[in-house]
Amino acid sequence: MLTQTKRRGLIVYLYYNRDIRKLHKYGDLIYHSRRMRYALIYMEEDLLSPTIEELEQLKFVKQVRPSHLSEMPQQFVGSLNP
Numbered sequence: 001m002l003t004q005t006k007r008r009g010l011i012v013y014l015y016y017n018r019d020i021r022k023l024h025k026y027g028d029l030i031y032h033s034r035r036m037r038y039a040l041i042y043m044e045e046d047l048l049s050p051t052i053e054e055l056e057q058l059k060f061v062k063q064v065r066p067s068h069l070s071e072m073p074q075q076f077v078g079s080l081n082p
Helices: 017-023 043-058
Strands: 009-012 026-035 039-042 061-064
Touching: 009 017, 009 043, 017 026, 017 039, 039 043, 043 061
Parallel strands: none
Antiparallel strands: 009 039, 009 061, 026 039
16 A cells, blocks of 8 residues: 655755756755746655755755745634634
């Protein structure tokens, strides 16, 4: 039976857009903003901390931030109208 793996997003800010192709080996590239020069990458949660350390050492990466979407409550109970 298939088991669902926990995945987490990383937001990677770049100096130049031409370096986006180098990020494909770190995870699944979901979104790339050419204007704001950042990329959203999804990967397995247990590989998150070593990958962040590795990405921060690269010359073309300005900043790496983990996504906090999984920490937010996803249950919406009740009516949203006031």
